[in-house]
Amino acid sequence: MSENAEKKIRIGILGASGYTGGDLVRLLVRHPFAEIAFMTADRHAGKSMDTVFPHLFGQELPPLISVDEIEWGLVDVDVVFCCLPHGTTQEIVRQILTENETIRVIDLSADFRLDDTDVYAEWYGHEHYATDIQPMAVYGLPEYYRERVAKSRLVANPGCYPTAALLGLLPLVEQGLIDTTDVIIDAKSGVTGAGRGLKENLLFGEVAEGIHPYSVASHRHAPEIEQEIAKHAHGAETHVNFTPHLMPMNRGELCTCYVRMTGGATVADLRRTFEARFAGEPFVSIVPEGVTPATRHVRGSNYCLVGLYQDRIPNRAIVVAVIDNLVKGSSGEAIQNMNLMFGLSELTGLEQAPLFP
């Protein structure tokens, strides 16, 4: 552990009252080198965190404040986690990075994930408000950008679906084992992936005891996944079919990826590739043959489980990846990035075993 670890990392959190913010705090209060300096939640400014998230009772936490109360040039924090809604983060991140020379930012929104700001504008419905700093952003998938994350001042934390899908696909893409023009991702997520906003379609009565697809072939995580696949595809054309479904559960995300193998590759080849690629990874595990990954077996943890199967259609294979969308798909991955940025073991504060049942 580096010298940075000897003193605590001072942390600010923007947008602490959503589920992402709540899970970030849940993990940080047990992180041995983390110290939460401030938390913002504009609608709840002045309240204690445990009025917003009663499960955080008894923790020593600062009261929620408004983001306007912070003077970025003066505030004494080492890192800021942005858990604000998409589209509201770009300007504030530019302000932070401009007004303060040392603060580093981990953005959990989608605002800096797409390298091409035109693609951003197309999918998010408004121009990118900080095109000048976009080039600073590192896509924070530690398994692929570990070294760059460590040195970065601005980490764009991946989306939940992209995290699962990319861990299930990139090893195959980078080895040229699958056809990148025919990647079908059937994704399923618990409701916390949709946030804590007051929307009718998130009411218990509308979610329990039923399932449905949404944003069919039009979800914003599609270009994000395509961008990363394309980066590792050695120039090959890339088309990703991404169809998410809402599940009657709180946590958990599963991507069933249907891929066409190329060059005579077999599922055994795919398995060897995965095992080699992720051999040393602390948070990615390949399940044994005959086992199927289940979201409930990673609940509350930062782990990703990947399974591989021969399809009945010749030359097709199926890859299944599961994560907890709030942890490895969001807050846990953000802490993993923080650990990298401050020279800690990636595992720090993230070792707890999944909660089952």
Place this chain on the structure above:
Amino acid sequence: MSENAEKKIRIGILGASGYTGGDLVRLLVRHPFAEIAFMTADRHAGKSMDTVFPHLFGQELPPLISVDEIEWGLVDVDVVFCCLPHGTTQEIVRQILTENETIRVIDLSADFRLDDTDVYAEWYGHEHYATDIQPMAVYGLPEYYRERVAKSRLVANPGCYPTAALLGLLPLVEQGLIDTTDVIIDAKSGVTGAGRGLKENLLFGEVAEGIHPYSVASHRHAPEIEQEIAKHAHGAETHVNFTPHLMPMNRGELCTCYVRMTGGATVADLRRTFEARFAGEPFVSIVPEGVTPATRHVRGSNYCLVGLYQDRIPNRAIVVAVIDNLVKGSSGEAIQNMNLMFGLSELTGLEQAPLFP
């Protein structure tokens, strides 16, 4: 309505203590022309039905008996529904049809669904015990075999997944609009699809708050779907990828079908084809553009909703079909078949609106 309807149809049920049997009884007690003459449940013989299914309290139902108590040559019933486990039905159905000249059988197991008894043996792990009567069986998907069902003495009621998948695919297959060698069906089902048996993986603790695939590329409904697609594919080769997932809910089944369009077909062509094909169908409905089908909107009912979407991958389309696995996927479809066999309107006893929430 035919003269047959003037008197009640006398009904026997084999295996009434499972979820399929329970839902069959739930529907039949409100069917205006149905009269339940006997119900068997070997483990529960001698009990009243409401000790096994308390929600059926207050109904006038005969006590559960053992199948051995029935003398098939003498028993006065018009139709027998078999809700026995796969593999246990073939011999008893042969016995019924042989010993009694008038009883007609609707088999809700998989025992007579596969035309080729060798394929049956391969997938179900034992030889077919009634190869001689297999040719009598009509695959009971009313939307495709209405006339044959009406005249049949032995209806093989389709599996739940095949019902949803075939209603979402056959109109496209028969018009030659999709490539039948590249059909990917990502299916999701509530737990009642797996029955009421005592298995650890069906415990609440193992199912709630999580999802997982099972029988990946090896589920027995795959050959059943392939058989029916092949029948309508005008001789084209057929390969179906079928991957089911277990959902933390009781009822509901959703098939997300990823298909490759051929001959320059567009999603608009597909929609027109569906609308024309199912225009007069009482139980199949195409959702409007921009709407996505949800299982909760057919809960408890015999309806199937189908949605159609352009994929982001060129020339690919997505078809989504939802049903209640216990109704349109099992007991309701069986009653629809009974209605056909006895000259009733298919809607009889099946008109109730879905229960939401």
Place this chain on the structure above:
Amino acid sequence: MSENAEKKIRIGILGASGYTGGDLVRLLVRHPFAEIAFMTADRHAGKSMDTVFPHLFGQELPPLISVDEIEWGLVDVDVVFCCLPHGTTQEIVRQILTENETIRVIDLSADFRLDDTDVYAEWYGHEHYATDIQPMAVYGLPEYYRERVAKSRLVANPGCYPTAALLGLLPLVEQGLIDTTDVIIDAKSGVTGAGRGLKENLLFGEVAEGIHPYSVASHRHAPEIEQEIAKHAHGAETHVNFTPHLMPMNRGELCTCYVRMTGGATVADLRRTFEARFAGEPFVSIVPEGVTPATRHVRGSNYCLVGLYQDRIPNRAIVVAVIDNLVKGSSGEAIQNMNLMFGLSELTGLEQAPLFP
């Protein structure tokens, strides 16, 4: 069936876009003598009902309108169901009854349930806006006010909790078998009892996988229950402890009532009293000894199940009553009242068996 039944009852529904309105429509579309003439939903005026409730697809229903569009003096309906929020109903009901001499009203809100308008004002936080017509209102618990309901122009449909609690207590109260100063009702309800409003505490993320009490000793159904118990208590003092809990499920309500028996009464006495009192009731059933009522066994139906148990504390007994809060606790009971008002069998349109699982 009376002559009234020969033509359809023309029905108006105010506030059709909530869960109560949705379930009312679900039941009415299958009621053989009901015809829905109009439905209002101010926020959704102009939309079709199936955009608000997709499970009602394919039904022949008028479009949603705004309540302002109705001219009460001219509109041709026989009965109006009010499914508006508490506090918004009093003035409109007065308007209906004043401007139209024939329309009868079944109010599913709490606005006319409390005989004493001062008690109303105390518990609902504002004055009663229609004190003049309050005396017209009949409390619509059919098992107790059948004859008065039949003749009434204004039925105050009971609250969901009061329906279950009163069916479990009134037979004992009217026979003087329990101490009415020490009635403890521990109640549990599914979320649909709280409506379809956009409140954080109704989000799936806040409800699933957990339980909690709410409105402890301060819920508005307490005075409603007390009023009805006092009416049947032959002048005895009445104190009711009512504590509701929110359950992670959609439908179902269970009241566990802890009562102190008086005058040497035994649980056997209580059972006999229940059986005698409810012998002819179509919708109330006493479960056999050794059986416990479960909400899932009345789901979707208008039934109430009651169970009786000896307590371990001497002279104490436990009464358990279950209903579906949206049916017997709301829309089903309202239709039962409508049937009474229009001379139909109470069972009409309410015969469907519970949906389990």
Place this chain on the structure above:
Amino acid sequence: MSENAEKKIRIGILGASGYTGGDLVRLLVRHPFAEIAFMTADRHAGKSMDTVFPHLFGQELPPLISVDEIEWGLVDVDVVFCCLPHGTTQEIVRQILTENETIRVIDLSADFRLDDTDVYAEWYGHEHYATDIQPMAVYGLPEYYRERVAKSRLVANPGCYPTAALLGLLPLVEQGLIDTTDVIIDAKSGVTGAGRGLKENLLFGEVAEGIHPYSVASHRHAPEIEQEIAKHAHGAETHVNFTPHLMPMNRGELCTCYVRMTGGATVADLRRTFEARFAGEPFVSIVPEGVTPATRHVRGSNYCLVGLYQDRIPNRAIVVAVIDNLVKGSSGEAIQNMNLMFGLSELTGLEQAPLFP
């Protein structure tokens, strides 16, 4: 921290394949001073733990063995946790304590919880098989028997319901503030409280979307609660009404206790009593006025939250206590006891924040 902590505590677990065993292992693998030496599961002997509990993948754990493989006189462990079913533990615990002079036992079954072995025989339906060692057993509710636990060789870990109920009642009982002849406990529990056995009533289909009471006035936790209340009641007569209900959720337990205050006590008095009594307790917290405890806010943690409310019935109060039945109600409390027995801080290994949502 004492010198005992300098080396790891070597641990054996009997019956590791149930939910209690699984949660014990989940917590112990992150306990800094714990080392699991062996785990038994007779039906699964020879398997790895992660085939039985896939969420424990990647942990370094010994394979499951049969209990017969252990030579108690030779085995090198410091403590044995017994997670065996009720009735199967007494003889094996006697064997352990007899054949080995140093091993200490924490029994999570009910086998040693009742001081009076006749009461045990009456409630558990068979004679007590180790009446000779029953006097050694200390009831392991740390908040009340801390010192005795620390010195004990045999700790009877409390039942889940008793833990919640007693923490909500004992402070009032010991101060003489409530009438111990009229204690009504309406309890609600998630299904994991009933174990992982193959029983029809634990299937998802039988549990989801519904609630019901069970073992009404006859649950085995009633005498356990009564025993402990009586011990602190200064000789007063004690009658407890205990009625549990099954909830459609995995984890969480809530006791709503209806008590009659004596001697003019007020709810304010009760609150002060609780605050004083539990001021230094690491795992018990009194929620502020106006707040209601929710099981989801302690999920996965060892905390107990208690709330206090004035009843509407004069002189009555309501106490609500919530825990996670598998943690504070079972495995977490067992580890808390282990910490006490080995001179560690009670918090060791139990600090993780609740998982919400």
